[in-house]
Amino acid sequence: MQCRLCGSDRMLSVLDLGATPPCEKILTPEELDLPECNYPLHLRLCEECLLLQIPALVTPEETFTEYAYYSSYADSWVEHARRFVDEATTTLGLGGDSLIVEVASNDGYLLQHAVKAGIPCLGIEPSVNVGDAARARGVPTVTAFLDEDTAHRIRREHGPADLVVANNVYAHVPDIIGFTAALRTLMDDDGWLSIEVHHALQLIGLGQFDTIYHEHFQYYTLFSAIAALATGGLTVVDAKLIDTHGGSIRIWARPAAAGRHPSPRIAEILAAEQQAGLHDIDGYLDFAPRAEGTRRAVLHYLLDCRSRGKTVVGYGAPGKGNTLLNYCGIRTDLLSYTVDRNPYKHGRFTPGMRIPILDPAQIDHDRPDVVLALPWNLEPELTEQLRHIKNWGGELVFPLPTLHAAAL
Structure with a gap:
């Protein structure tokens, strides 16, 4: 790999997230029995101009x-x-x-x-x-x-x-x-x-x-x-x-x-x-160990919820959520489904982990014990939107920057 800004081939590995499908290629039900293309997701740093970058494997088109x-x-x-x-x-x-x-x-x-x-x-x-x-x-x-x-x-x-x-x-x-x-x-x-x-x-x-x-x-x-x-x-x-x-x-x-x-x-x-x-x-140099620590913390929490019989669902189906789900290997045994306000995504499935994406009304219908917010960057907005889940004892959890529960 060469730097796309300065052309240098002095590229330092910063974080290797393995291989995942493109994050916005959400699946229709008809695609569930078809193979998915996975591409390496490997962050590198140009040691000459200090631009962080990944290989250009998926075209904008x-x-x-x-x-x-x-x-x-x-x-x-x-x-x-x-x-x-x-x-x-x-x-x-x-x-x-x-x-x-x-x-x-x-x-x-x-x-x-x-x-x-x-x-x-x-x-x-x-x-x-x-x-x-x-x-x-x-x-x-x-x-x-x-x-x-x-x-x-x-x-x-x-x-x-x-x-x-x-x-x-x-x-x-x-x-x-x-x-x-x-x-x-x-x-x-x-x-x-x-x-x-x-x-x-x-x-x-x-x-x-x-x-x-x-x-x-x-x-x-x-x-x-x-x-x-x-x-x-x-x-x-x-x-x-x-x-x-x-x-x-x-x-x-x-x-x-x-x-x-x-x-x-x-x-x-x-x-x-x-x-x-x-x-x-x-x-x-500390980025990879920190990411690995977050992965262990999220998986430990979800496995503990599973062992206690708690129901856990997601909120949101953003691109960042798909990186989290695939890097951590979170499947439907740990996250039953996720919801999203965008009707375009309803009835489809997340790339790789194939978690169903439903209408947000499903949360009020099912009253899960835990809602895992995948677009954690919207914490104030989502906390306000989901404040009512405390009425049935629900917990709103954000995975990043560190795993924590919101004050509802």
């Missing part, structure tokens, strides 16, 4: 042409997007003659707020099904994967963007250099780029191994993101730590020629990364 994830089913995420649009509108002075372009715009969770504010916008979304949901919300959406040709076509048809938004997509593209160039093409010469991506400071520091799955090709520190964006002539001018997805970073960048004095927050975040050892290989 295989994952995103039809996609099971709809952003709007997470209320807190929609609210996060609303606040972002409000803040960006005020800070950047966006209005009726501006243009916001969002890459990987999903079901219109963010751009719907631009539409309501009267700001011209365009979504670029490769998944046909979720793009249809965006258009149903009144969000103009192009069905396409972003590459340089697409970026040039969109710029010709719609003009340069004052703001390009790339939330949780910069990790999803194996061609970092080409994708970064395409982002720059979309932007006005005086434009802005906002990227949100899961921060390796939290991934490594809190042992969030379940965030590793095949559609996430790389995992960024601010240090490595600065290097990646520079390949497209983009300069990072500000950054902010945010709490989405278990700990992310929002990065603001501009064309190098636009010029702007960098925010002092950049130096502060870089210093925090360096203090955590992430600007050297030493900071990554």
Whole structure:
């Protein structure tokens, strides 16, 4: 394996999660007797540029042409997007003659707020099904994967963007250099780029191994993101730590020629990364033992529930949940089923472990002893949604960052 950013072949093994199916390839009942393709899930660190990455074994076309994830089913995420649009509108002075372009715009969770504010916008979304949901919300959406040709076509048809938004997509593209160039093409010469991506400071520091799955090709520190964006002539001018997805970073960048004095927050975040050892290989060496410890703790808990005759079900069927289920080997003897608010997933089965995915109403019907929350990063939201299970003595448990029960 060679680093996809700098080309080095000095790749350090950080965590080997074995081989698993793609996390979003949920199964229909008709597929249960068919074989599944499993791909190695092995996180490595480039010792030259310090970019964390996995081999690009599953193409974006295989994952995103039809996609099971709809952003709007997470209320807190929609609210996060609303606040972002409000803040960006005020800070950047966006209005009726501006243009916001969002890459990987999903079901219109963010751009719907631009539409309501009267700001011209365009979504670029490769998944046909979720793009249809965006258009149903009144969000103009192009069905396409972003590459340089697409970026040039969109710029010709719609003009340069004052703001390009790339939330949780910069990790999803194996061609970092080409994708970064395409982002720059979309932007006005005086434009802005906002990227949100899961921060390796939290991934490594809190042992969030379940965030590793095949559609996430790389995992960024601010240090490595600065290097990646520079390949497209983009300069990072500000950054902010945010709490989405278990700990992310929002990065603001501009064309190098636009010029702007960098925010002092950049130096502060870089210093925090360096203090955590992430600007050297030493900071990554404890990740595998921590992941192994979490696996043992989760399995011990579920086996203990089994021995005590407790019923355990899951809540959510996110990509991270499938990494947890497959890495830990959790099958239906330990987790009877899981539920999800997304009707697209109902009646289907999780990849690999083949756990049934049902409507959330099933929990109220069955009144299980334990609900294991797989999207643990939504703990405040899920705790509120599931607070009522205490009425029958139910317990809500989150597996990460450390196994713990919620205070209901």
